[in-house]
Amino acid sequence: MQGCSTKRIKISVIVPVYKVEKYIDRCVKSLLQQSLKEIQIILVDDGSPDRCGDICDRYAEKDQRIKVVHKENAGLGFARNTGMEYADGEYIAFVDSDDYISADMLERLYRFASEENLDAVFCGFTVVTRDNKHMDRQEVCKITYFNNRKEREKYLLGMIGAEPEYPKDARFTMSVWRGIYKKEVIDAGQCMFPSERKVVSEDIIFHIQFLHYAERIAVLPECYYYYCENQSSLTHTYRADRFEKVLNLIALIDQMMKEYGFQDPENMSKDRLLLARSRSAIRQICYHQYMLGKKKADKEIYKIMTSPQLRRCIGEYRCAKLPFVQKCFFYAVKWKSVKGSKLLIRINDIRKRKGRLVSRHLRK
Structure with a gap:
C-alpha cells in the first residue's frame, strides 16, 4: 500500500462519483500519478447504482491517500459538501469523476499559491470532445491577480456574466474544478454548495461566499484540467425543469x-x-x-x-x-x-x- 500519512497534506481532492463506471479509472489514475505526493483523495460515492462504489473501495485498498465515503444519492453539490467535511489539506481541489487532470496540475497550483500567499489560484482548461478533439480554453493571456475587494468583485461579475460587448457570455467559467481553494477560507466562510436539483450551476454560489472571505487570488493561463464531454451533455439529456x-x-x-x-x-x-x-x-x-x-x-x-x-x-x-x-x-x-x-x-x-x-x- 502506498501513501504519505506522516507528511502534511497539501491538497485534499474531492471527487463526487455517480454513474461514471466508464470514466472513474481515468480520473483516479490521473490523481494517483500527480507529481505532488502530499495529497488526500476523497472519493464520494453518491449512491451510484453501478460498480463505482466497489471500484473506489479497491483503489482505497491500494493507496492510503484515498478515502472513500459512501452516501445516499443527493446530487453533485451535496456530495462536494460531504467531501469537504473529511478534507484535511491546506487547500481543497474539486475534480469531476468523468474528467482528469495533468500530472503536474496540483504541484504547479500549490507551489504558485504558496509562493504568492494566495487564497485561491485558477488555471485554464482543455475541452475534450466526444470525438477526442482537444480545445484549450485560456481565460487570461498572462498571470492575473485580484488583490482587493473591488478586483474580486470584478472577477465574480466576470463569472456571472460579461459586459454586452464581450464576445462570450462570461469572462471566466463558474466551475470550481479548475483551481485550488485555501481550506481555512472555506471554513471561515462556511462555504457550501446548494443542490443542483434546485438551481443550475451551483458553483457560482460557492464562489460568492468564498470571494467574500478571500483576500488574494490569481488566474494562470496554462491549461491543466481536462473537461470531457460525454453523453449526459445538453444534446443528450432533456430536463423539463x-x-x-x-x-x-x-x-x-x-x-x-x-x-x-x-x-x-x-x-x-x-x-x-x-x-x-x-x-x-x-x-x-x-x-x-x-x-x-x-x-x-x-x-x-x-x-x-x-x-x-x-x-x-x-x-x-x-x-x-x-x-x-x-x-x-x-x-x-x-x-x-x-x-x-x-x-x-x-x-x-x-x-x-x-x-x-x-x-x-x-x-x-
Missing part, C-alpha cells in the same frame, strides 16, 4: 450578492447570464423536439419567452453592443418569435459544425 432552475439560480445569486455586499450595476452580469441560460434552455427543447413533438416544444419555448423575469430583462438590457448572433436571438425573444429562435439555433449549429470541419481540415 431546466429553465425553472435557471430562474432559481438568478434569484439565489441576487440574494447572496446582496447578503455579501457585492454590486452588479444595472443587473448587467445577472441579465447576461439570464439571456445565455435562456438560449441554452430553448436550445435543449429544440434538440429534443423529436421526443416532445413540435406543438409541445413550441409551447415550452413560448413559455420561456414570456416569463416575467425574461421580459423584464429584455426590456432593460442594453442589447446594442451584443455580438451579432446573440443580438439576433435577443430580438427573436423580444418579438416572441418561436420560429425565429429555432431557426437561429439551427443556423448557429450549422456554423459551428462547419467551423469544426475547417479546423479539422487545417490540422491535417
Whole structure:
C-alpha cells in the first residue's frame, strides 16, 4: 500500500462519483500519478447504482491517500459538501469523476499559491470532445491577480456574466474544478454548495461566499484540467425543469450578492447570464423536439419567452453592443418569435459544425 500519512497534506481532492463506471479509472489514475505526493483523495460515492462504489473501495485498498465515503444519492453539490467535511489539506481541489487532470496540475497550483500567499489560484482548461478533439480554453493571456475587494468583485461579475460587448457570455467559467481553494477560507466562510436539483450551476454560489472571505487570488493561463464531454451533455439529456432552475439560480445569486455586499450595476452580469441560460434552455427543447413533438416544444419555448423575469430583462438590457448572433436571438425573444429562435439555433449549429470541419481540415 502506498501513501504519505506522516507528511502534511497539501491538497485534499474531492471527487463526487455517480454513474461514471466508464470514466472513474481515468480520473483516479490521473490523481494517483500527480507529481505532488502530499495529497488526500476523497472519493464520494453518491449512491451510484453501478460498480463505482466497489471500484473506489479497491483503489482505497491500494493507496492510503484515498478515502472513500459512501452516501445516499443527493446530487453533485451535496456530495462536494460531504467531501469537504473529511478534507484535511491546506487547500481543497474539486475534480469531476468523468474528467482528469495533468500530472503536474496540483504541484504547479500549490507551489504558485504558496509562493504568492494566495487564497485561491485558477488555471485554464482543455475541452475534450466526444470525438477526442482537444480545445484549450485560456481565460487570461498572462498571470492575473485580484488583490482587493473591488478586483474580486470584478472577477465574480466576470463569472456571472460579461459586459454586452464581450464576445462570450462570461469572462471566466463558474466551475470550481479548475483551481485550488485555501481550506481555512472555506471554513471561515462556511462555504457550501446548494443542490443542483434546485438551481443550475451551483458553483457560482460557492464562489460568492468564498470571494467574500478571500483576500488574494490569481488566474494562470496554462491549461491543466481536462473537461470531457460525454453523453449526459445538453444534446443528450432533456430536463423539463431546466429553465425553472435557471430562474432559481438568478434569484439565489441576487440574494447572496446582496447578503455579501457585492454590486452588479444595472443587473448587467445577472441579465447576461439570464439571456445565455435562456438560449441554452430553448436550445435543449429544440434538440429534443423529436421526443416532445413540435406543438409541445413550441409551447415550452413560448413559455420561456414570456416569463416575467425574461421580459423584464429584455426590456432593460442594453442589447446594442451584443455580438451579432446573440443580438439576433435577443430580438427573436423580444418579438416572441418561436420560429425565429429555432431557426437561429439551427443556423448557429450549422456554423459551428462547419467551423469544426475547417479546423479539422487545417490540422491535417
